[in-house]
Amino acid sequence: MNSNDNGANVNPMIENHTARFAPSPTGALHLGHAYAAFVAQAAAGMGGRFLLRMEDTDTGRVRSEYEQAVYDDLRWMGLAWEEPVMRQSERSAAYLEALEKLRAKDLIYPCFCTRKEIEAEFRASVSAPHGPDGPLYPGTCKHLSAEDLATRMEAGDSHALRLHVDRAMASLPTDLTFMEYGAGPDGDTGLIKVALTMFGDAVLARKDAVASYHLAVVVDDAAQGITLVTRGNDLFPSTHLHRMLQALLDLPTPEYLHHENVCDETGKRLAKRHDAMALATLRADGKTPKAVRDMLPALPGVLLD
Numbered sequence: 001m002n003s004n005d006n007g008a009n010v011n012p013m014i015e016n017h018t019a020r021f022a023p024s025p026t027g028a029l030h031l032g033h034a035y036a037a038f039v040a041q042a043a044a045g046m047g048g049r050f051l052l053r054m055e056d057t058d059t060g061r062v063r064s065e066y067e068q069a070v071y072d073d074l075r076w077m078g079l080a081w082e083e084p085v086m087r088q089s090e091r092s093a094a095y096l097e098a099l100e101k102l103r104a105k106d107l108i109y110p111c112f113c114t115r116k117e118i119e120a121e122f123r124a125s126v127s128a129p130h131g132p133d134g135p136l137y138p139g140t141c142k143h144l145s146a147e148d149l150a151t152r153m154e155a156g157d158s159h160a161l162r163l164h165v166d167r168a169m170a171s172l173p174t175d176l177t178f179m180e181y182g183a184g185p186d187g188d189t190g191l192i193k194v195a196l197t198m199f200g201d202a203v204l205a206r207k208d209a210v211a212s213y214h215l216a217v218v219v220d221d222a223a224q225g226i227t228l229v230t231r232g233n234d235l236f237p238s239t240h241l242h243r244m245l246q247a248l249l250d251l252p253t254p255e256y257l258h259h260e261n262v263c264d265e266t267g268k269r270l271a272k273r274h275d276a277m278a279l280a281t282l283r284a285d286g287k288t289p290k291a292v293r294d295m296l297p298a299l300p301g302v303l304l305d
Contacts, residue, residue, distance in 0.1 A: 017228040019043040021074075021081075022053040022217070025066035027272035029073045029279050032232070032262035035296045037079055039259050040230045042303045051224055052081040056089045057209050057216065073279040077289050086224060088216055095211035098219050098249055099161060099204065107168050107248060108204060110159040111141040112152055129200070132237035136200030137162065161205035168248060169196045178243045181228070181302050182257040192239075199241045218242050222251040229254045232261040234269060259300050 021037040023029060044050040054070075056062045074081075102108045121138050122128050128135040142164065144152075152159075176194040183189050204215040211219070221229060229239075236258045246253050261269040262277075270277055282292055298304075 016047045017044050018049040018051065018225050019228050019230055020051040020053050020221070020224060020226055022055050022220075023070055024055045024058060024061075025063065025070055026058055026061040027066060028275070028281070029070060030262075030270050030272065030277040031279070031282075031292070031295060032270040032277075034073075034077055034279060034292060035262050036230070036232065036259075037074060037077070038293070038296065039257070039299060039303070041079060042299050043228045043230045043257060045303075049225075050079075050081050051086070051226070053086040053220060053224065054088065055213070055216070056087055057211070059089075062089075069280060073283075076283060077279070077292065086220060088211075088220065091216070091220065091223075092210045094219050094223060095205070095216060098215060099211070101249055102163070102204070105167075105171070105248070107164050107171075108161045109142055109164050109201075110149070110153065111137070111162045111201075111203070112157050112159045113137075113140055131199050133199075139201055142201060158207050160203050160207050162201040163199075163204055163245075165197060165199075165201050168244060172196060172244065172247055176243060176247060178239055178253065179255040180239075180258065181255060182230075182259050182300050183233075188236075194240045194243045196240075196244060198237060202241055204245075214238065214241050215245065218245045218249070218251065221254055222246070222249075225252075226254050228257060230257045230259060232269070233258045234261055257300060257302065260297055262297065 019040040021033075021040045023033055041050045052074075054067060056067070099108065117140075118137065121140065122135045125135075125138065128138065130136065141159075142162070174196075176196070177191045178194065180189050180192050199214075202214055203212045205211055239256055239258075243253065245251075263269055264277070272278075275281055279292065
């Protein structure tokens, strides 16, 4: 981690943006979260808006005390945001509306496959195409007959909803792009051409949730009027899918700035299990907010004056 003062002046070219920090209240915030929050605040620039959103749909891990800890940690670090805070747990109607728009365009289909069934298909395939998260879904349920589909739906079989990427591609321009101010894993910057097949038939609604991360983040960014999305390089591939969904749902297209991830001494990206790097732990150890800021990487160059 490089030492720097994250209170540097912001590039006047990056101003009047609306940016957001969107943590999941499933554990303690760590240095990586602090850096992401500072980048988002800087991305809002002079005269912009810095918003906070709780991605709290993981009901098995979300805790009210974790949400309160997010507020406490961010305030301790000197950050302030507009109220009210958006919560994904209160946004089911918006996600269902988006899914209905895609259904009306015949761009989603139910998937009844279990994880074990999908893994078995992967093992049986000698050349399964891969995406950022591993082998792509082989489209098993996409090829169900109308009769089989109706039978399973009438029986109330548990299912997810997947994007029908073949039909989606047919309705999208081949030169779809997004604007990248940072640099992706390959150093990409400027206008990036979207790889339409990168995620294949991605899950847009899980069996246990109204919306997947991919759908929810796109719908929420539009609802909050986000004009510049900032997040770690590990999420750079997801932007290809998000740009597709924005186009399919006729939503505004924000610009993007992907930044480096804060890593531990072994080079691994920090996770919530790294308690020694948790902001609450550092505060309890007597660190000051400035000392914590000095532990963070420099802000992305494009944000600095």
